[in-house]
Amino acid sequence: MRTHLAAAAALALFAATSGLAQSSSNSIKRTASGKPDLNGVWQSGGVSLYGEPGIAKPPPPPVNPAPKREPLPYQPWAATKSKTFTPLDDPTLRCLLPGVPRITSMPMPFEIVQTPTQIVITYESFHAFRIIPINDKLEHPDDLVPTWMGDSVARWEGDTLVVDVTGFNDKTWLSGTGSFHSDQLHVVERFQLNRDDTITYTATVTDPKVLSKPWVTGAVLRRPPNTRVEEYECIENNQDIPHMEKAESKGK
Amino acid sequence: MPKLNALLVASFGLILTALPSLAHHSFAAEYDGKELVTLTGAITKVEWTNPHMYFYIDVKDSSGNVQNWAIEGYPPNTLKRTGFSKSDLRIGDTVTVTAYRAKDSTNRVAGREVTFPDGSKKFAGPAAGGPPASPAAPYAR
Numbered sequence: 001m002r003t004h005l006a007a008a009a010a011l012a013l014f015a016a017t018s019g020l021a022q023s024s025s026n027s028i029k030r031t032a033s034g035k036p037d038l039n040g041v042w043q044s045g046g047v048s049l050y051g052e053p054g055i056a057k058p059p060p061p062p063v064n065p066a067p068k069r070e071p072l073p074y075q076p077w078a079a080t081k082s083k084t085f086t087p088l089d090d091p092t093l094r095c096l097l098p099g100v101p102r103i104t105s106m107p108m109p110f111e112i113v114q115t116p117t118q119i120v121i122t123y124e125s126f127h128a129f130r131i132i133p134i135n136d137k138l139e140h141p142d143d144l145v146p147t148w149m150g151d152s153v154a155r156w157e158g159d160t161l162v163v164d165v166t167g168f169n170d171k172t173w174l175s176g177t178g179s180f181h182s183d184q185l186h187v188v189e190r191f192q193l194n195r196d197d198t199i200t201y202t203a204t205v206t207d208p209k210v211l212s213k214p215w216v217t218g219a220v221l222r223r224p225p226n227t228r229v230e231e232y233e234c235i236e237n238n239q240d241i242p243h244m245e246k247a248e249s250k251g252k
Numbered sequence: 253m254p255k256l257n258a259l260l261v262a263s264f265g266l267i268l269t270a271l272p273s274l275a276h277h278s279f280a281a282e283y284d285g286k287e288l289v290t291l292t293g294a295i296t297k298v299e300w301t302n303p304h305m306y307f308y309i310d311v312k313d314s315s316g317n318v319q320n321w322a323i324e325g326y327p328p329n330t331l332k333r334t335g336f337s338k339s340d341l342r343i344g345d346t347v348t349v350t351a352y353r354a355k356d357s358t359n360r361v362a363g364r365e366v367t368f369p370d371g372s373k374k375f376a377g378p379a380a381g382g383p384p385a386s387p388a389a390p391y392a393r
Contacts, residue, residue, distance in 0.1 A: 047326070048333035052375060087278035095303065108329070124329065177278065230329050237301035239324075240277045247282055247355035 027195045028159070031114065036159050036193035038112045038119070041227050044201070044219035046107020048227070059222065064192065064200040066218030072179055078210040085178035088244050091171055095234035097126050097148035099172025100165050100187050101203035104219055111229045119154055119161065124229045138164040146183050148172055161191040174205060175217065182209035191221075198222055277303075283352040283362040285380025291321055291361065292348045298341045300328050305376070307341050307363075309349070323349055323363040325376035336366075336374045345369050352380050 029037040043049045050056060074082055092098050098106060106125035113120040119132040132152040140151050144167035151167035165187040173179045185207045192200045202218035205211070279285065293309035305325040310318045325331060328338070341347075347368055351361030363376035 046330070047375075047378065048330045051334075053379070087281035090278065093277045108327075224333070227333060232302050232327060232329060234303045236303075237299055237306070238303055239306070240282055240304075243354055243356050243358065243360060244277065244281045246358075250356065 028193045029197070031116075033116050035114070035116075035156060036161070037114065038161065038191060038193060038199065039114050040223060041109045041111045041229060042199060042221040043107070043109045043224045043227070044104055044221055048107070048109075049222060049224045060196070062194065062198045062200070062220040063196045064194045064198070064220075066200055066220050067202055067216050069217050070215065072174065072215050073212045075210055075212050078180075082178040082180060085180065086248060087177050088241070088248060090177065091173060092126070093241060093244075095126060095238060097128055097172065099148055099168065099174070100150055100152075101189060101201075101205065101217055102172065102174055103128055103149070104201055104203070104221075105175070108232065109224050109227050109229050119163075122229055124232050126234055127232065132163055138162075140164075140166055146170075150185070150187070159192065163189040163191070165189065174215070180210070181205075181207045184209045279352075279362065279378070279380060282354060282356075283380070284355050285352055287353040288350060288364070288380075289353055289361065290348060290350050291323075292346065293321070294346045295341055295343050296320060298338070298343065300338045302327050305331060309347065319359055321359045321361060323351055323361050323376065325363045326378075331376070334375065336376065340366075340368065340374065349376070351377075 031037045031039075047053075050058065072082070087093065097103070103110075103123055103125060106123070108124040110121055110123040110125075113122070117134055119130075119134070121130045121132070123129065128149060130149060130152050132154045134155060135153040136155045138153050138155055140153055144151050146167060146169035148169060148171065150165040152163050152165045154161055154163045156162070166185075168181070168183060168185040170181060170183045170185075172181070174181055185205065187206075188204045190200075190202045190204075194200060199221035200218065201221050202216060205215045205217065291309060291311050293311040295307055295309050297306075297308040299306040305328055307323050307325075308320055309323065311321050312318055326334070326336075331337070345368070347366050349361070349366050350364045352364065354360040354362075362378075362380075364379060365373055366376050367373050
């Protein structure tokens with residue numbers, strides 16, 4: 001119950017925040033149907049977006065920054081378990097799908113294709129894709145089998161695209177080393193187009209089995225220059241695992 | 253450790269507060285960000301592949317013995333987008349590479365800066381110890 005109240009409070013906070021920002025985003029690009037136009041290639045970070053750290057000139061600060069990322073609020077037993085993992089346990093090391101919201105943090109581009117009835121996101125990283133029906137009741141199919149990327153449905157709340165994701169397996173990580181979750185993971189993502197042509201992306205993550213309260217993460221998405229989403233066949237020449245195993249066994 | 257007097261081995265006393273993201277694996281779990289080496293040799297092989305690009309160079313040690321080194325870099329798409337193209341790496345060209353040594357002590361490094369025969373330089377991979385390329389990547393706990 002406490003978890004649900006906290007989740008509701010977090011969502012209310014975000015609804016309020018996005019409402020405030022909407023009032024100052026009158027000049028955003030819109031589709032023919034009047035919705036904010038999210039179409040195009042986006043990226044949250046990486047050298048191909050921001051250039052060499054310390055060398056490239058950073059872009060102007062975003063008008064609507066993402067929320068400050070807090071540590072994962074694990075239940076005590078889960079915090080203990082989290083520390084038992086090493087980078088060798090990272091599913092993406094084996095080129096497996098990163099899940100949501102972690103995929104948004106990958107330093108590679110993704111493309112949003114928006115229609116009045118669905119949003120499609122094609123990610124360069126790990127060949128991931130999401131076909132997201134617009135469904136005002138946010139109803140998921142009733143035949144879900146747990147998957148790496150979960151099942152996504154979306155609706156527009158004012159000018160914010162809200163994506164509800166559930167139906168996850170328990171095999172992905174949420175962020176850094178050991179950030180495991182259970183099959184009760186539920187993610188609510190918000191995509192808000194800003195007048196500086198950025199998207200403020202936030203994800204509110206709940207998982208009653210392992211988290212003590214909702215965890216909020218996010219990023220500012222920008223348009224990488226002259227970039228199209230291309231092939232990334234991760235398993236092609238994945239040499240790192242044996243070397244990491246040897247390094248770990250040496251205890252260096 | 254093999255005799256590698258041909259290498260200029262320098263240690264940096266940096267406190268690694270932020271490690272670079274290679275998108276697919278932990279840098280620090282495989283490479284030592286404090287052991288920056290400089291390797292010079294002729295390119296013997298190029299693997300323009302995912303999840304990382306590799307190229308290989310023959311490096312002579314102080315005894316004149318040739319050892320082949322593997323240099324890991326960004327994924328091909330990232331290299332292309334940062335201006336480092338596949339055609340920059342030509343078999344037989346002698347290049348100089350600054351790089352971080354593998355923790356497993358094999359002849360394997362995470363490439364940083366490549367100096368080409370004409371003197372031009374490009375980055376093949378991230379700097380260890382530098383700030384992340386964005387506040388958003390990677391998500392740190």
